[in-house]
Amino acid sequence: MKNEIKTITEKDLWTENPVIRQILGICSALAVTNLMANTFIMGMGVTFVTAFSSMTVSFLRNVIPRRIRMMVQTLIIASYVIIVDIVLKAYLPDISANLGPYVGLIITNCIIMGRCEAYGQSNPPLLAFWDGMMSGLGYTLVLMFISFIRELMGFGTLFGISVLGDWWTRWTIMVMPASAFFVLAIIIWAVQARQSKKSAERG
Amino acid sequence: MYINPIVIFFASIFTSNIVLTNFLGMCSYLAISRDLKSSWGLGQAVIFVMTITTILNYLVYKYILVPAELEYLRYIVFIIVVAAFVQLLEMVLERFMPGLYYTLGIFLPLITVNCxxxxxALFMVIREYTFIQSLAYGAGGGIGWALAIVALAGIREKVDETKIPKGLQGPGFALIVTGIMAMAFIGLSGIANIQ
Structure with a gap:
C-alpha cells in the first residue's frame, strides 16, 4: 500500500504528468494561465473534481454496467463540477467571473475522465482518491509554472503583487493568447529533449 | 449591448477564433491534425454538430432551464444534449447516408468530448445571446475551428520532411505553429470585435 502510494505520487507528478507528458487537459492549461491567482483556483478545482470523481467511480465500480460507464462517469464528474462552480460563485465571485466558462469545461477535461477510466474503475476508493488528487496536483504544478512566467513577464506581478517594479517593460505578447502556446511548447520541448537524452544514454 | 449576428459570425471565425483565442477543443485539434484529409473530415463534423447543438442548447436553456430555475444544472443538461444528438446523428447517418457515415462516422464519438x-454553449449563456446570435455564433465557431485545424494540418504536412529538434517533434511543434497562427490572426482584429 505504501509503495503503491509512492509510485502513484511519482508517476502523476512527474514521469506521467498529465499535461507535459500525456498532453491532456491542454485547453484549460492555456486559457487560465494569464494570472497566477486564477490558475491556482482552477488547479484546486480540477484537483477536487479529479480526486472525488475518481473515488466515486471506484466506489461504484462493481455496480456500474460496463456499457454505460462513460455516461455515468460524465454525470459523476458534472455533479462535482457544479459543486465547484456554485462554491466559486458564492465565495470568490471575481475569480469565478474571470474563469468564465472554463470552470464548466472541467467536465470535458480529459485528465479527469482518463483517471476515472484508467485507475478509478479498477482500484479501491482510497487509492483512487490519492491518484486523482496527485494527477490534479501534477496539472496544477505545470499550470502554475506557465502562469508564473506569463504573469511575471506580462504584468511584472505575482498573484497581483508587483515584483519587478516600474523599470520592467511589460511584454504585451505574454498577456495575449499566442504566448500561452509558445510557453507550453517550450516547456514540452525542454522536458522531451531531456527525456530522449536520458533514454539515449541508457542505450 | 446588441451585436449584429453577422458581426458575431465573422468575428467568431477570425478575430475570436475558438481555438486561437479561447483554446477550446485542443485535444482533438492536436491529435487529428497530422493529415489534411482527416482534419477536414473532423472539421466538417464539428461545423455541423456545433451549429445544431448550440441551437438545441439555446432552446433547452431558454424554454426549460430558465423557466424552471434550474440554470445551475446546465452543465449536465448541455452535455446530455450533445451526447444524445451525436448518438442520434450517428444512427441516422448510418441508416440513410452510408457514404457520409463512412467519412464522418469515426469522428462523431470524438466530438462528444470535444470541449x-x-x-x-457556455459562452452563449454567459454573453446572453438571442436565438439568431446563437445560430451565428455556433456556425461561425464551427467554421473557425475547422479553418484552424485544416490550416495546421496543411502546415504540418509541408513541414513533415524537414528536420526539427527531437524534443520539439509532435505536440511541441504543433503548439508553436498554433502560436504563430494566433499571432497572424491578431492582424485581422480590425474586421470585427465581440469581446
Whole structure:
C-alpha cells in the first residue's frame, strides 16, 4: 500500500504528468494561465473534481454496467463540477467571473475522465482518491509554472503583487493568447529533449 | 449591448477564433491534425454538430432551464444534449447516408468530448445571446475551428520532411505553429470585435 502510494505520487507528478507528458487537459492549461491567482483556483478545482470523481467511480465500480460507464462517469464528474462552480460563485465571485466558462469545461477535461477510466474503475476508493488528487496536483504544478512566467513577464506581478517594479517593460505578447502556446511548447520541448537524452544514454 | 449576428459570425471565425483565442477543443485539434484529409473530415463534423447543438442548447436553456430555475444544472443538461444528438446523428447517418457515415462516422464519438462544443454553449449563456446570435455564433465557431485545424494540418504536412529538434517533434511543434497562427490572426482584429 505504501509503495503503491509512492509510485502513484511519482508517476502523476512527474514521469506521467498529465499535461507535459500525456498532453491532456491542454485547453484549460492555456486559457487560465494569464494570472497566477486564477490558475491556482482552477488547479484546486480540477484537483477536487479529479480526486472525488475518481473515488466515486471506484466506489461504484462493481455496480456500474460496463456499457454505460462513460455516461455515468460524465454525470459523476458534472455533479462535482457544479459543486465547484456554485462554491466559486458564492465565495470568490471575481475569480469565478474571470474563469468564465472554463470552470464548466472541467467536465470535458480529459485528465479527469482518463483517471476515472484508467485507475478509478479498477482500484479501491482510497487509492483512487490519492491518484486523482496527485494527477490534479501534477496539472496544477505545470499550470502554475506557465502562469508564473506569463504573469511575471506580462504584468511584472505575482498573484497581483508587483515584483519587478516600474523599470520592467511589460511584454504585451505574454498577456495575449499566442504566448500561452509558445510557453507550453517550450516547456514540452525542454522536458522531451531531456527525456530522449536520458533514454539515449541508457542505450 | 446588441451585436449584429453577422458581426458575431465573422468575428467568431477570425478575430475570436475558438481555438486561437479561447483554446477550446485542443485535444482533438492536436491529435487529428497530422493529415489534411482527416482534419477536414473532423472539421466538417464539428461545423455541423456545433451549429445544431448550440441551437438545441439555446432552446433547452431558454424554454426549460430558465423557466424552471434550474440554470445551475446546465452543465449536465448541455452535455446530455450533445451526447444524445451525436448518438442520434450517428444512427441516422448510418441508416440513410452510408457514404457520409463512412467519412464522418469515426469522428462523431470524438466530438462528444470535444470541449469546443460545450464551450460555445457556455459562452452563449454567459454573453446572453438571442436565438439568431446563437445560430451565428455556433456556425461561425464551427467554421473557425475547422479553418484552424485544416490550416495546421496543411502546415504540418509541408513541414513533415524537414528536420526539427527531437524534443520539439509532435505536440511541441504543433503548439508553436498554433502560436504563430494566433499571432497572424491578431492582424485581422480590425474586421470585427465581440469581446
Amino acid at each position: 469546443a462544443i460545450l464551450g460555445v
